[in-house]
Amino acid sequence: MAAIALGLLAVAAGAQTWTFDGGAEGWQVNDLGADWVTSFGVTQPVWSPSGGAPGGFVSAQDPSSTTFVFEKLALGDYSTFVGGKLGFALQCTANSWGGDNVVVFRGGAADQILVTQIGALPATTWTDYSLDLTADKFRYGSRDGGVVNGADFASVMGNLTAVRISAEYGASTPGIPDTFETTGLDRVSFTAIPEPATSAAMLGLVALGGAAWMRRRRG
Numbered sequence: 001m002a003a004i005a006l007g008l009l010a011v012a013a014g015a016q017t018w019t020f021d022g023g024a025e026g027w028q029v030n031d032l033g034a035d036w037v038t039s040f041g042v043t044q045p046v047w048s049p050s051g052g053a054p055g056g057f058v059s060a061q062d063p064s065s066t067t068f069v070f071e072k073l074a075l076g077d078y079s080t081f082v083g084g085k086l087g088f089a090l091q092c093t094a095n096s097w098g099g100d101n102v103v104v105f106r107g108g109a110a111d112q113i114l115v116t117q118i119g120a121l122p123a124t125t126w127t128d129y130s131l132d133l134t135a136d137k138f139r140y141g142s143r144d145g146g147v148v149n150g151a152d153f154a155s156v157m158g159n160l161t162a163v164r165i166s167a168e169y170g171a172s173t174p175g176i177p178d179t180f181e182t183t184g185l186d187r188v189s190f191t192a193i194p195e196p197a198t199s200a201a202m203l204g205l206v207a208l209g210g211a212a213w214m215r216r217r218r219g
């Protein structure tokens, strides 16, 4: 009984990971406007079977002077990852543009755009990121918007229609080669990290359930 319950707990805690070791795994490239919504065209990333972090990875060259992202659509209910982490690795041939260093979530009942900053720009070698999946780290509409409230964050995570990881790290200045930088993406993962108190409470419930089950068996 306890072993089964712990198994269920492990699944609930779980993770969703894309390694790109066998292909692009449904991720695509979107040439976007500054509102993170207007699309100037969707293309497939280049898939490389080696050279990633580790194994295979996807990459794309900047298609225009606007911004572009790696994107996964229709993820569905990701509520289990609220309070957890979003991890990924990026590499980029340029790091001259710091205006789009974000991850964008779209979804929820009100079809909202929530934006969180990734921090330092990626290097030309693989650079790891680990972002907190908490409302206070996200802003409405752009990285300069108001701080997202818990209810809206829960709504978006409850029906995540798009995850967009910016690939735009080169300055869009005509004549500067950085305009057409190439960006690589690998090892995207959503990880649920239950609070210690929550885990303890869940284990307590499991123990109570087990005790009740034993009492019924004996009765």
Ligand SMILES: [Ca+2]
Pocket (backbone or CB within 6 Å): 019, 020, 021, 052, 053, 054, 055, 056, 057, 186, 187
């Ligand atoms: Ca990989």
